[in-house]
Amino acid sequence: MKAYIISIGDELLLGQTVNTNASYIGEKLSDLNIDVAKTSVIRDNASEIKDEFKIAWNISDVLLVTGGLGPTHDDITRNCVVEFFNTKLTFSEDVLDNIKALFKKRNREVTDVNEDQANVPKIAQVIRNDKGTAPGYWIEKDAKIFIVMPGVPYEMEGMMNSFVIPRLQEMTGDKQGAVKRLVLNTTGIPESYLFEKLGDLDEILGEAKLAFLPNPYGVKLRITVKGDDEGTVNNKLIEVEQKIRAKAGRFIYGKNDDSLESVVGKLLEERDLTISVAESCTGGSLANHLTNVSGSGKYFDRGVVCYSNAAKVEILKVNEDVLIEHGAVSREVAMQMAEGVRSTSGTDIGVSTTGIMGPTGATTDKPVGLVYIGFCDEKVCTARKVVFGGDRLLNKQRTVQAALDLVRRHVLGISVDD
């Protein structure tokens, strides 16, 4: 089964919106072993949209279209679908009820343009939208499937999960042969170092495939194994994973969708440890990552964002003389911040960040990108020096990642050196 994903919208081509929909859909289809052959982005232009429908219809079995279903004048996908399938619009009472219920929940009146969204292509089965007003369409014709969903990501995601995926799963069943993918998430090692550390890939992989997916926070290793039956594929996957872990295990913090913060959270929860954070340069981002994990209230007590030196002294009890002698961006202050937040909050672990994120703030001996990350628990109080690059937001994110990895390594008793 071959899939083609079409995203519609000038805003995607003009770069004002990032096309997260195609990758979201691609991931879900891959999980079903449906091969995504190609994705494209097309303008809000009726003839170009219909032309692309034709191209995709000819070379794929499943066609997924997002965008252009909204209530305003620039939403033309519905009419393109009507013309492509040579069908007409029909009024759906269910869709109108859904729209009315949605507005009622938000204490707002239904508008005329929203009411018009209840008119849907006659050939289509309606996909209910739990999170917005635009219904989706499921169309089957000539043994092919044509799916249309809104471009608003969480509305599309809702439809994928509640309707499209279960339906496709039902239809494909076990017909696709056995394919398994596993992603190992690493941090703290550059792509080429990881590549060399793994050594002879043929020995590790055999028939399996390995892809290196670098991003600013680390490199993801994607292993793909294909075979006739699930048992063989699973065994091969375990074998490859073990060989990779034997070579680069301490850089691997998790699998697939695991975020570093969820891994750290799990480690803390399992060990019944609590944590508090004192942030200067990361400005709240470290606390934000930790609290993105549902249930983080069990181990996360508090965070303090101390931009001013006064706040560092008042809330974190950093010694003023140390601040003056070494400066706010120093190993000593990082350690005092970590210990300060730990002792004032009474948590098991205190973590801190202090650094120069740029573009301003550098001095002759302290460049943009210089960061100290403090870690204190009942046994150690230490700080790690890291030097990142010149981009402020990237530096904040990399510092958060390094701080979380420092916690992971300390809790697991792994070396904190590179």
Add this chain to the structure above:
Amino acid sequence: MKAYIISIGDELLLGQTVNTNASYIGEKLSDLNIDVAKTSVIRDNASEIKDEFKIAWNISDVLLVTGGLGPTHDDITRNCVVEFFNTKLTFSEDVLDNIKALFKKRNREVTDVNEDQANVPKIAQVIRNDKGTAPGYWIEKDAKIFIVMPGVPYEMEGMMNSFVIPRLQEMTGDKQGAVKRLVLNTTGIPESYLFEKLGDLDEILGEAKLAFLPNPYGVKLRITVKGDDEGTVNNKLIEVEQKIRAKAGRFIYGKNDDSLESVVGKLLEERDLTISVAESCTGGSLANHLTNVSGSGKYFDRGVVCYSNAAKVEILKVNEDVLIEHGAVSREVAMQMAEGVRSTSGTDIGVSTTGIMGPTGATTDKPVGLVYIGFCDEKVCTARKVVFGGDRLLNKQRTVQAALDLVRRHVLGISVDD
């Protein structure tokens, strides 16, 4: 001039990486009035890559390719370029020097696989990579331009800004006619309400075009004006902007790339106001947004992330009886948190957030999505109640956006009602 953007990489089709490159490039080209006709994503498959090169080469003047230039075995773009142009590889001393310098800066040894990246297609002019090891290629042939860049976003962005954009600008000059786009960023009003509020679009727009770009935090309005000369186009754009502002001005917080946090930061700085934040449900994200703005140290003093009730009492001086009587998620506690952080830090403004982000934590009378946002300055101390949806991360981000907008409206003296 017509452009076609090709992104290469299984990870994009499998959904493991979101294709931010295409939108970044699309935006830059649009700024140059170069029309992006289409973008596509292709697998790491040599024949499919070369086929797509052919299709794009036939229908476009500028072809931009990203991905597959890395140092590992799954990077095959370089060889596809060599075959497509029927050229060969040649060694570049400059590229090797650049790679060596980069590794030296990071205190690491150059690996063999990185050295091989200094072999480049003979037909290409090298685009220097300041942020990574893979060089880019600029190829001109038959009055067309073929550009190849790495898939790592910040490496590609570096090349776009230092080389590709200036070069394209030089080549296109004023030949493209006058086109101007303006995006007005709104928050706090749903798409259909905004649409109705604007009323008769023909009266507002005339020959101009308007697109509604909804996202979970607000709706962006993109105005496009085309014409023969820049003067006419500019005047028309100002006229449309004024008409839109007359109808929905208080929901518009900024233009184009303006983020709400940078707008709020500018307002605070201009008025010489300082701010501190007390976060419960947003977990550091509000402070993180404020400190994403370079120079935020001038007005942002501190943030406190108080997940535990103990922290709310200790650091923010929230009254324990009030906590018990009304619960942590209440108007009263939101106000006390805002006032507490304001008075302990001595800033002009204190802002707070407390709510139930989900998926857990709801009670019979307090659903997931319920949020109180506190605001106190020397004149008022108030809290606003908002009800969002069921998604934890979306709720955090929406709360941050609503809190920032509350500050914006208070500082500007605009009504805080919807």
